[in-house]
Amino acid sequence: MTDLFWPGDERAGDVLSDAALLAAMVDVEAAWLDALVAAGIAPPEAKADLPGLVGAADVPGIAAAAEAGGNPVIPLVALLRERVGADAVAARWLHRGLTSQDVVDTALVLGIRAAARAIRQDLDLQVESLVALVAQHRDTPMVARTLTQHAVPTTFGLKAAQWLAGVLDAADAVARLRFQAQVGGAAGTMAAAAELAGADGARRLAAATAERLGLEDVPPWHTTRTTITRAGDAAVTATDAWGRIANDVLTLGRPEIGELSEGTSGGSSTMPHKANPVLSALVRRAALTTPQLAATLHLAAAGSVDERADGAWHAEWATLRTLLRRTCAAGSQTTDLLAGLRVHPDRMRATLDAARDDVLAEQRSMAALAGADADDDAHPDYLGTAGPLVDAVLDRARAHLEETP
Amino acid sequence: MTDLFWPGDERAGDVLSDAALLAAMVDVEAAWLDALVAAGIAPPEAKADLPGLVGAADVPGIAAAAEAGGNPVIPLVALLRERVGADAVAARWLHRGLTSQDVVDTALVLGIRAAARAIRQDLDLQVESLVALVAQHRDTPMVARTLTQHAVPTTFGLKAAQWLAGVLDAADAVARLRFQAQVGGAAGTMAAAAELAGADGARRLAAATAERLGLEDVPPWHTTRTTITRAGDAAVTATDAWGRIANDVLTLGRPEIGELSEGTSGGSSTMPHKANPVLSALVRRAALTTPQLAATLHLAAAGSVDERADGAWHAEWATLRTLLRRTCAAGSQTTDLLAGLRVHPDRMRATLDAARDDVLAEQRSMAALAGADADDDAHPDYLGTAGPLVDAVLDRARAHLEETP
């Protein structure tokens, strides 16, 4: 996939692409049909290689036919029945006991899982990059800035440790995601499945389907959308962390500041000398858009009603897709940004030296308060506890990496 | 275009599709090159049929190459130069004096114009449908509901007149949109163009380019993004109006109420009897998502800085695309919804009759206040000024239709 309106989209690969959604929906139908056959509910002849029957080429047709029923499952099931042969036993058993929402919701969860894996992988790579960066610059002095103005001395290690803390927070949020199948039938009672297999049998079918898909088996959550909103919130927690990094790179990479720069910068269509911090700009772009997408997921969750919402449910799909693809792409861009980041300690020192008189003002007033002289040479403490604070974040990061498989 | 995650997307046709954006960017390059030649700045041999050189098949390549520079214009210009031949005069003159932002922004405006035309056409069709519906049911009594409960009598004509007022408000907002070319060169000074053609000549080139594209010629607006936000706000004003209609159809179409129903309803993947109000649900879906997209456009506008923003600008493109395509699709769906809407005056009357005792309580207390009896037969005024209020909205609608070409 590519997207002319969103440069870098291809970094998200096939995550929640049209083709991936179609494949995921077919996987859900296949897992259910297999479970029906394995349980002896459907006869052995009902077996069919559903994933082999449809593919990316069928997307436009299914998508165009989806509006009539409001979702793509109805045309998908019709197509599957046509492909297995209208008279085939599989055609009769396919989808029996499921409802459209089971298929769409579980397919979305498969998409969330794919996105979460990609995001997590990037977060872990970033933790590694940042651990190295932070350790290397643990004691690299630079000026701290608050409200854009020079404040006091700090270290680049401490700044990057804040970046790292944000990345770890995001990794925690992503690690907490759970991937839960949704199998409830027409309205969450599994009535059709129970008609076929009895009440206990129906629950066993749901469990077997979840297991085949590698998902958790839980009661239906068709109108309780926390599964969706949690994924959205975790994704935004990640783009928050990356946006914050990008802001620093953009700011400190201004030519007048020059303390950081991107490893490989973008060119201009008309100005040969330009070296633009493109990755940072694109990451910042993502972080400007994802919070509102997650808000839409919450609005949809809060708009749930009855046993299936009249529009709120439908609003989730594309919103989740866009949110997670942008997060995947921004994650990959941030990984590259950090891997290639150039730190310019000389410029940091020069800025700090030029500002020294100002930025030690606080320190001098403290020294006076403590009844001491603020002796430049004798007080390495101008950096306060920066070092130990850096170490505390590094410890957290190393513990994270050890827990990561 | 279709979108498996957004059933009905194909109703938006090619509006702001990848292919349409590419074609629009090429149109901008072509208009500028033509203007250079026509003004005698570039030699006659620089002419080239740019639109014939690239097409939809080039989208993936350009999109994938867009990340390096942060936008698709750099690879597009490279491709155009390659296609006209590296040695061709056109290759040397192509894009000279423009910057990426000129091309992207003006192409977006062409996309906005296409969307606005489609939306306006649907709004006008809806005005026509609603005028007929309102006129037909000017005096069809039904119960009014406030906070979900029966309030007092009203007419369906008055309810639909409120729908109509919303649609007219949206039409006003869309009609006020202006379509303005953005030609400013690298940073809005037109320095390169002025180097080639002098200051006055540069302005004439911009004017000629705008004219060729059928756009307004205005000073560059590269960091003042009202052109974009106005389009977003107008689109949301439309989805607001449609969402409000959909809500009424969904509510009054509940089987227990049954006062309205969709002309053609959607089926279910498992329940043969279901007749779902699919169009309404999908329109409602859109209206839940567009406000946050417009908010993102505003955040991007407010995030403008320098002579080109470092991410805020980039956040606009896909957001605008999604917002306008959803608006186009919802507009078309609402047109169909209104065209097929079934009104059930008998159910309206039955509900009103059953609630009569309650819903006339206010009237009786007013009659007592006025020292009169509240005689059911003698007081057609229980509908108050519903009729004249309906007529006032109809007058506004007819005036709108007369002004519409």
Place this chain on the structure above:
Amino acid sequence: MTDLFWPGDERAGDVLSDAALLAAMVDVEAAWLDALVAAGIAPPEAKADLPGLVGAADVPGIAAAAEAGGNPVIPLVALLRERVGADAVAARWLHRGLTSQDVVDTALVLGIRAAARAIRQDLDLQVESLVALVAQHRDTPMVARTLTQHAVPTTFGLKAAQWLAGVLDAADAVARLRFQAQVGGAAGTMAAAAELAGADGARRLAAATAERLGLEDVPPWHTTRTTITRAGDAAVTATDAWGRIANDVLTLGRPEIGELSEGTSGGSSTMPHKANPVLSALVRRAALTTPQLAATLHLAAAGSVDERADGAWHAEWATLRTLLRRTCAAGSQTTDLLAGLRVHPDRMRATLDAARDDVLAEQRSMAALAGADADDDAHPDYLGTAGPLVDAVLDRARAHLEETP
């Protein structure tokens, strides 16, 4: 009013404060009662000085009692009846023919009008400041920056002209607002008023009420909320313009850049040397929050249903209040920011000189294309058409000021 969580809130004065809302609601009740008496519907003894009966001290009681009915009108009317005396003729006639929504909605419109006046006044002051600033610096050279990097030469006049264009766009949006009374009775039919005064009489009462309040008389818009959303969109258009100015001041005011600075800067609680660009930071703050508030207004509009929505209506009030108060405060802060803004042409020139080699690269390639030398001395056109573009914006601004009363 002050707000510990929103420094600067007091700049919004009494706009949409609790006390102002209460007063506005009472004004609506008074205008209606006066109209009833003037029309001879209510007897002369029904006259009462309602505004004299309640005041800011009554806010907590009314607010606490508002939840029971979902809005503050029920306890307000009860209090007014108690204050005029339960036996008074006025007590019987008060509010007769109105509904809560009439009172709240029309009071909100009075609040919108007050906010719009304040915002417009600030926008006009800003236009004046900016016209002077732009004219003064029409030819002050500085480096243009795109994606944070030096691009080509520009003038500070042209940058500020972009600010001015944004402010003018906002002024246009605010000028287009209309202030419309909402008088429809229980469900928009004016049934109660018509019971008292006949259908025509009811419409005359509405018109008289609107006239007394200085508002436009239009059909009820209880479920078509464009009046509210338009106000929100206009407010955000203003904060967009101001946020963009603040971003430039914050960026160019960084000590390493130093091309702009705030006239009076804020101090620090611990660092004596700090001079923080507080106004800019606070304006930027506002611009980060208003788009989502306006989105909520749109969601509420799109959530309208029946003849009064079951929550969507209620969501508007505080959202509108917060949005408009923040806009008023940010407008006032921006006026001060512009009035005190310090421009440092020497720093601008120094940056440009240092970057000259780079930022003229485009120009040299253009000169080569045109077969000319890029002679630094002979080509004042390096600033392209900056001057005439500045003049075009100044012309627009002066036309605006002439139209302004």
Place this chain on the structure above:
Amino acid sequence: MTDLFWPGDERAGDVLSDAALLAAMVDVEAAWLDALVAAGIAPPEAKADLPGLVGAADVPGIAAAAEAGGNPVIPLVALLRERVGADAVAARWLHRGLTSQDVVDTALVLGIRAAARAIRQDLDLQVESLVALVAQHRDTPMVARTLTQHAVPTTFGLKAAQWLAGVLDAADAVARLRFQAQVGGAAGTMAAAAELAGADGARRLAAATAERLGLEDVPPWHTTRTTITRAGDAAVTATDAWGRIANDVLTLGRPEIGELSEGTSGGSSTMPHKANPVLSALVRRAALTTPQLAATLHLAAAGSVDERADGAWHAEWATLRTLLRRTCAAGSQTTDLLAGLRVHPDRMRATLDAARDDVLAEQRSMAALAGADADDDAHPDYLGTAGPLVDAVLDRARAHLEETP
């Protein structure tokens, strides 16, 4: 506190009120000063009863003075110094080593903790109510509705079990919140504190301060705002759950449906018969507004830059306040709503009976598929696995209640 624009606000009590924020800021200053004295850094004479020195009456003055420095800490510290006496030892030691952000951020965390406690208490009460409701109606049949239309039979117990699952999800999110002190000094290095107490001493001061406030001691998080965004996301998870409940009560409480009703309903200002589902409407109101507020918190987090952001930080305070107060109020309203909820099994049965022919269509087709007759009498399974699914949610709820202190 009351809020005329947000009926029910007083239910949030003093949570994050102006007075509570002031008190919390003073508590932070006091804890730090105590720690300084206890550690022997400041002399014993520096002790002072700071909380006794300022109070709610000081709010307007501090708020009005807050704009100059951009936050309320500077005027607060000045006032505290004045109140202890300019010559007092406490005046010299007060706030030494802290920065404004330490005080504001830690005070916000105290506010988050107060809100979380209130929200959690309501969530637990709701779990109790819902466990009883679900158990009571485990087998109460009703019609399930999807896309507003009758689907298949279900039970009210299963519907309410979905409500319960949402409430439990929210309780999980709130339970995961951590309350972390922010003590970093001017730029997160604790340089001033280290000047006074050495690097290790500085960290011990931070730990002692956190302990005095009952907060977690962690490295400074001044530019990594997950502490804030997590609180926002948890709050919205709660309003999502409540909004979904409110939607069902509003829908099923429509007079034509009548299957649920609020225990105590609101009246009308003009219609004596009205019994409005006011609590549900007000809860729904909140759920429409909170997602966009949480999005603003994320935007602010993603907008962090340098060692203190230039506006993004400032945007958090009021947004968090509004979001958490609305959540507290909605939580309390939902608790009341559930406690008073009236279920009408007779109406549920009547609707189901009337719809029986339709809603058993799926079942009949399943029975045919299974080669069986769909015998109404013999197949209690029409409710599928509703009962066991209800039990699974009840088990989860009971486990939650047991874990709750």
